[in-house]
Amino acid sequence: MVSWPAGEKGILAISARVIDGKAISARVRRAVADEVQKFTSGTGVVPGLSVVLAGDDAASVSYVMAKEKAAREAGIAGNVLRLPGSATQEQVVRTVEALNRDPAVHGILVQLPLPGHVDTDAVVRTIDPGKDVDGLHPYNFGLLLAGKPTFAPATPSGIQRMLIEEGIETNGAHAVICGRSSIVGRPMAALMMARGNGANATVTVCHTGTRDLAAVTRLADILIVAIGRPEAITANMVRPGAVVIDVGVNRVAAPDRKSGFRLVGDVAYDEVARVASHITPVPGGVGPMTIAMLLQNTLAAARASTAGTPASL
Ligand SMILES: NC(=O)c1ccc[n+]([C@@H]2O[C@H](COP(=O)([O-])OP(=O)(O)OC[C@H]3O[C@@H](n4cnc5c(N)ncnc54)[C@H](OP(=O)(O)O)[C@@H]3O)[C@@H](O)[C@H]2O)c1
CATH class of the missing domain: 3.40.50.720 (NAD(P)-binding Rossmann-like Domain)
Known part of the structure; x- marks a missing residue:
């Protein structure tokens, strides 16, 4: 517990324990990296994560870059598919469908928000539920609500x-x-x-x-x-x-x-x-925890797809 008398040296008294998301995330990411290494050396399969980014919203670009870097550091093949902000609904859907068919891609994440003219729900419904590492597809969402x-x-x-x-x-x-x-x-x-x-x-x-x-x-x-x-x-x-x-x-x-x-x-x-x-x-x-869990879900997706079983946490 850290505490200072109120006002001392202009610092406000803090009595709460500060939860260090960076440190916890680093631990989770190291554990995922170890598991990825074991999985890849046992199966020859490198888990693959593809992120679809439409447009150049500054916050989205920085989140996507951080995800790609974290994936690489964990031994996951990270890949960003960039589409212009003017991309049509059909272009975004076709991009996702191509990733669904690609056996080297185990996890697909569509970075939200999509440009306003694109129907987000329709795009999310296109993602193969077995590759839906962000858990937004109604199938995965339903299982989550069902407690499974x-x-x-x-x-x-x-x-x-x-x-x-x-x-x-x-x-x-x-x-x-x-x-x-x-x-x-x-x-x-x-x-x-x-x-x-x-x-x-x-x-x-x-x-x-x-x-x-x-x-x-x-x-x-x-x-x-x-x-x-x-x-x-x-x-x-x-x-x-x-x-x-x-x-x-x-x-x-x-x-x-x-x-x-x-x-x-x-x-x-x-x-x-x-x-x-x-x-x-x-x-x-x-x-930082968000990124760590995305990597964990990608490893789970790669494991399930390699074993031919449905993913489960
Ligand atoms: N750190 C991360 O990794 C991470 C990830 C995702 C989001 N975020 C951040 O988390 C925040 C929320 O994101 P989101 O995508 O969940 O937002 P969102 O889709 O805009 O939803 C906001 C929710 O808050 C409710 N709300 C808004 N003002 C309220 C108020 N004054 N009192 C009570 N409820 C209120 C809304 O209620 P209604 O449903 O009634 O409109 C809505 O359900 C954003 O700042 C976002 O940037 C961070």
């Missing part, structure tokens, strides 16, 4: 892994999840309510229809926030001693920086760190 996950979406499964690695008790805990998106909130709820390690929680999901958000968030033993609203969760919305996981990544103007922006989460970090027992920073918290 195959590929769980990388961000929520990264959060679950983080809770396990930090020794945070989830069994019987009240987990409040803010946000109900398909990539974070909904699959997070499904994972937390499942039976087993890092799960078996009582789950509440909040969204814009929630009448009194603060009244609900204050009930959380574990508060997971994915709303895309910079620093919206303040200290008075958090029960003292709660575990706070901040998924949000928001760019806010910072004229003093060369980039012109800085990244903040959905949680007002400095003040919430004074009441929470554990907190994730932004950056360096949830983000």
Whole structure:
């Protein structure tokens, strides 16, 4: 536990344990790299991950580059298929179909958001469920909801892994999840309510229809926030001693920086760190875990495809 008297040397008192997503992710990635090496030397198969990127949204480009680099470092053949932002629905679908047919590709990830004129659901439905390492295909999503996950979406499964690695008790805990998106909130709820390690929680999901958000968030033993609203969760919305996981990544103007922006989460970090027992920073918290779990899912896909069995976690 780190703490300073409030105001000393201008530093705010922090009492929460800061969960180091970078360090946990590095451990997971090393373990995946070891497993990949064993798998490849045993089978001669190099796991392959292909990322489809349409357009040149700066944040998406940087995420995709990070995924490709991490894949290479883990012994996975990473490959990015870049399409122009003007790519048609048919072009994106045809790209995915070609990857479905390619036996060297075990994992396919379509980087979201796609350009507005492309029907994301239709593209996701095109992905072979056995290669859907982001777990977004309705088949995999349905199995996750049924409590039989195959590929769980990388961000929520990264959060679950983080809770396990930090020794945070989830069994019987009240987990409040803010946000109900398909990539974070909904699959997070499904994972937390499942039976087993890092799960078996009582789950509440909040969204814009929630009448009194603060009244609900204050009930959380574990508060997971994915709303895309910079620093919206303040200290008075958090029960003292709660575990706070901040998924949000928001760019806010910072004229003093060369980039012109800085990244903040959905949680007002400095003040919430004074009441929470554990907190994730932004950056360096949830983000690195997302990549680690993507690599793990790709290895699982390669194993399943080589063995001719359905993937399972
Ligand atoms: N670190 C990572 O790896 C990672 C991965 C994915 C996302 N993210 C970040 O996580 C954040 C959320 O992403 P997303 O894709 O899940 O977002 P999204 O698709 O925009 O969904 C946001 C969700 O939050 C809810 N919401 C918005 N404002 C709210 C409010 N004031 N009170 C209660 N609920 C509110 C929305 O409710 P309605 O459904 O009612 O509209 C919606 O369900 C973003 O900052 C994103 O950049 C990070």
